[in-house]
Amino acid sequence: MHRRNFICWSFVLLLTNNVAAGPQPMNPAESAREEVEAALKLKPDINNGRKVFMVCTVCHRPEGWGRSDGRYPQIAGQLPSVTIKQLADIRARNRDNPTMRPFTSPQLLGGAQEIADVAAYIAQLPMNPRNSVGPGNDLEYGEEIYQENCQECHGKDGEGDPVEHIPRIQGQHIDYLKRQFHWIKIGKRRNADQKMVKQIHRFTPREEIAVLDYVSRLRPPAGHLAAPDWRNPDFPNYYRGEGYQ
Ligand code: HEC
Numbered sequence: 001m002h003r004r005n006f007i008c009w010s011f012v013l014l015l016t017n018n019v020a021a022g023p024q025p026m027n028p029a030e031s032a033r034e035e036v037e038a039a040l041k042l043k044p045d046i047n048n049g050r051k052v053f054m055v056c057t058v059c060h061r062p063e064g065w066g067r068s069d070g071r072y073p074q075i076a077g078q079l080p081s082v083t084i085k086q087l088a089d090i091r092a093r094n095r096d097n098p099t100m101r102p103f104t105s106p107q108l109l110g111g112a113q114e115i116a117d118v119a120a121y122i123a124q125l126p127m128n129p130r131n132s133v134g135p136g137n138d139l140e141y142g143e144e145i146y147q148e149n150c151q152e153c154h155g156k157d158g159e160g161d162p163v164e165h166i167p168r169i170q171g172q173h174i175d176y177l178k179r180q181f182h183w184i185k186i187g188k189r190r191n192a193d194q195k196m197v198k199q200i201h202r203f204t205p206r207e208e209i210a211v212l213d214y215v216s217r218l219r220p221p222a223g224h225l226a227a228p229d230w231r232n233p234d235f236p237n238y239y240r241g242e243g244y245q
């Protein structure tokens with residue numbers, strides 16, 4: 001009887017030990033990092049990226065210019081490493097985006113290759129020359145704050161840094177900048193850069209609006225800007241109203 005109990009317990013211990021020694025479920029930040037690393041190593045296929053982008057046009061529009069009310073950001077022209085990181089983070093729930101998350105499922109978006117493809121497609125889209133900007137009444141102060149607090153990471157003109165996956169923020173819609181900045185400051189955007197969080201945690205409302213107004217007015221280089229009435233010829237049906245708006 002004792003012996004039988006002993007054998008039973010040994011068996012249970014053996015099983016649980018095996019489970020404990022097996023692969024542990026990864027936390028969201030780790031699994032996103034793995035996907036980012038995999039996607040960065042792949043050779044992107046822009047033509048396939050165009051196909052993958054179809055589903056993104058529903059919200060970000062065929063030009064990738066988002067909406068001037070900032071509900072959907074401009075993603076056109078974003079550095080591939082940044083788009084890759086944001087897609088991986090959203091999908092792994094390392095950045096909350098309940099509106100978009102269902103569209104990042106492997107069934108709809110695919111794997112690391114498709115992420116690399118769509119990021120390369122987005123990077124070559126010319127940017128919106130008429131993004132929405134702030135009130136424009138405190139720009140000198142905004143410039144001063146930018147140079148002291150942001151330039152080191154986001155670059156002189158807000159062009160970002162591909163190696164450190166620091167986003168291009170020049171020419172982004174003002175209300176999107178305000179929302180993300182606020183979420184980064186209060187810790188709601190979990191994938192935020194901790195050094196940036198520290199840098200901005202004492203910002204006053206006046207400093208915030210001044211610097212973000214300045215950022216929204218930073219111009220991307222001429223070669224990255226579209227003509228104001230440019231329409232993406234890759235998605236002609238969008239404007240014919242065939243099924244999606
Ligand atoms: C149903 C609408 C919807 C669809 C479809 C969608 N997105 Fe988004 N996307 C959003 C919203 C909303 C945000 C901003 C969320 C926020 O404010 O944090 C966003 C944010 C992003 C960001 C982060 C931008 C930044 O500067 O931080 C990227 C990158 C992005 N989307 C890429 C894509 C790609 C690529 C696709 C297609 C595979 C796609 N999205 C499909 C709604 C959508």
Ligand code: HEC
Pocket residue numbers: 085145146149150151152153154164165166167168169177180181191192193195196199200211212215
């Ligand atoms: C230490 C480097 C660093 C500093 C300093 C910094 N940032 Fe950032 N910032 C980042 C990184 C990295 C991200 C992207 C984090 C992520 O999601 O991976 C980011 C994200 C952002 C975003 C969100 C962009 C998007 O497309 O979603 C905004 C807006 C922003 N920063 C503005 C600023 C402003 C304005 C300042 C100065 C007041 C500033 N940052 C200072 C590194 C920095």
